Amino acid sequence: MTKKNRFFFCGIGGSGMLPLALILLDQGHVIEGSDRSLDQGRTPAKFDYLRARGIRLYPQDGSGVTNPEQVVVASAAVEDTVPDIAAAIRAGAKRMSRADMLSALFNAAPFAIGVAGTSGKSTVTGMIAWILHHAGKSPTVMNGAVMKNFRTPEALFSSSLVGTSGLFVSEVDESDGSIAAYNPRVAVLMNIALDHKTMDELRALFGGFAGRAKDVVLNLDNAETSRLAAGFPAAITYSLDNPAAQLSAGSIVPGPTSIAFSVHDRKSGETAAIRLKTPGRHNVSNALAAIAAVTTCGVTLVEAARALDEFSGIARRFDIIGTANGVTVIDDFGHNPDKIAATLRTVNQFPGRVLVMFQPHGFGPLKKMRSEFSECFADNLDTEDILLMPEPAYFGGTVDRSVGSVDLAADIRALGRSAEALGDRAACGARLLELAKPGDRILVMGARDDTLTLFAQELLASLKAR
Numbered sequence: 001m002t003k004k005n006r007f008f009f010c011g012i013g014g015s016g017m018l019p020l021a022l023i024l025l026d027q028g029h030v031i032e033g034s035d036r037s038l039d040q041g042r043t044p045a046k047f048d049y050l051r052a053r054g055i056r057l058y059p060q061d062g063s064g065v066t067n068p069e070q071v072v073v074a075s076a077a078v079e080d081t082v083p084d085i086a087a088a089i090r091a092g093a094k095r096m097s098r099a100d101m102l103s104a105l106f107n108a109a110p111f112a113i114g115v116a117g118t119s120g121k122s123t124v125t126g127m128i129a130w131i132l133h134h135a136g137k138s139p140t141v142m143n144g145a146v147m148k149n150f151r152t153p154e155a156l157f158s159s160s161l162v163g164t165s166g167l168f169v170s171e172v173d174e175s176d177g178s179i180a181a182y183n184p185r186v187a188v189l190m191n192i193a194l195d196h197k198t199m200d201e202l203r204a205l206f207g208g209f210a211g212r213a214k215d216v217v218l219n220l221d222n223a224e225t226s227r228l229a230a231g232f233p234a235a236i237t238y239s240l241d242n243p244a245a246q247l248s249a250g251s252i253v254p255g256p257t258s259i260a261f262s263v264h265d266r267k268s269g270e271t272a273a274i275r276l277k278t279p280g281r282h283n284v285s286n287a288l289a290a291i292a293a294v295t296t297c298g299v300t301l302v303e304a305a306r307a308l309d310e311f312s313g314i315a316r317r318f319d320i321i322g323t324a325n326g327v328t329v330i331d332d333f334g335h336n337p338d339k340i341a342a343t344l345r346t347v348n349q350f351p352g353r354v355l356v357m358f359q360p361h362g363f364g365p366l367k368k369m370r371s372e373f374s375e376c377f378a379d380n381l382d383t384e385d386i387l388l389m390p391e392p393a394y395f396g397g398t399v400d401r402s403v404g405s406v407d408l409a410a411d412i413r414a415l416g417r418s419a420e421a422l423g424d425r426a427a428c429g430a431r432l433l434e435l436a437k438p439g440d441r442i443l444v445m446g447a448r449d450d451t452l453t454l455f456a457q458e459l460l461a462s463l464k465a466r
Contacts, residue, residue, distance in 0.1 A: 004029055010072060062087030071094045120191065120282065121173075174202060183212050206225075219239070251273075254280070254281070276311060277312060345380060353386075357390075357444050387420070392404065
């Protein structure tokens with residue numbers, strides 16, 4: 001994309017929009033945008049950062065879209081009645097979906113690595129980014145979350161990188177079906193589980209994605225991705241438990257805030273020791289996926305291991321906000337059953353009660369996965385743990401709100417675990433402060449809402465003020 005264009009991002013503060021906007025900005029394009037959160041006064045630091053980068057922001061009322069030379073980038077779900085889109089139609093401005101824009105950049109890259117799966121995409125993308133950067137490969141990276149290794153006072157929202165090589169690394173989303181538009185050189189596929197679509201739809205999307213790649217990385221510990229391996233005999237496979245995998249982990253020693261392990265490459269015969277600063281067996285699996293991906297770029301296992309020792313993690317992925325008066329507050333993106341289970345398994349390996357504030361990421365997902373959510377919490381909460389829930393994240397629209405947090409809490413109580421639905425986040429915060437005692441861990445969980453991090457930070461401040 002050599003021509004310099006003027007792009008207007010509708011919803012520029014979104015986790016998928018912001019890094020894409022920054023990549024285009026760093027490539028020399030003019031970037032403008034609007035966001036409902038900006039109009040509502042939410043997460044002001046993010047929008048101050050975008051302004052400081054030279055991005056002009058407008059209210060989401062159509063006032064920023066006036067020129068037919070503008071290209072308006074929006075989610076495919078944004079309707080024509082949204083003021084910015086209506087203004088684009090009036091002005092004759094070209095429109096592109098976020099997925100179309102990202103896939104165009106991705107497919108144009110000489111060497112594109114696509115990271116796909118129901119869970120772990122942002123972490124694996126961040127690990128690959130850091131390993132390639134550490135190895136001097138200068139990748140361009142599109143991530144849906146802040147990569148803490150690259151965060152500086154000048155780059156607070158480091159969810160993207162622009163490099164000088166032809167390497168392009170991006171997480172690839174299946175939730176809207178846009179994964180079908182990506183043609184990866186390397187397809188990394190960690191897991192397939194129920195989330196946004198039916199299992200049959202997911203199998204077709206992920207299978208097609210892998211089928212378009214030259215190199216495929218597959219997880220043998222997930223039933224669905226392991227089944228795919230039969231159709232890709234040359235795939236680079238990895239596993240924590242399956243000795244048939246090319247990459248395997250051993251000598252796993254978990255800690256409350258870290259995990260140590262060794263990695264063996266059956267093909268090369270190499271072995272390397274790693275100590276991750278992010279805990280959990282799922283992060284050992286994530287590390288194996290990242291190592292498998294970078295080997296296609298000529299990075300050795302030893303080089304990758306050395307970089308992973310310095311990997312700082314991803315914001316909102318088991319992100320320890322701090323400890324006050326013996327209570328630790330952790331911010332986590334867990335929002336589907338697989339992600340929630342991985343986090344709860346990690347935290348419950350060590351002594352101490354867990355107090356969970358889980359905000360479902362929408363009424364639709366809650367209704368669709370109601371039984372899976374209830375089974376997940378019942379299976380992974382200990383008897384003394386307590387789950388608190390406000391109503392699901394809701395930012396307007398005509399979504400069916402017939403199933404809410406009250407229903408899920410009742411389901412979980414019926415399965416023998418403690419769950420309370422308290423209506424709003426303020427009530428959950430007050431209850432958490434009432435319950436918290438030394439030795440407890442507070443988990444703040446949920447997606448689609450950046451203010452959850454602020455909520456976690458405010459909890460810690462209140463605990464300090466006791």
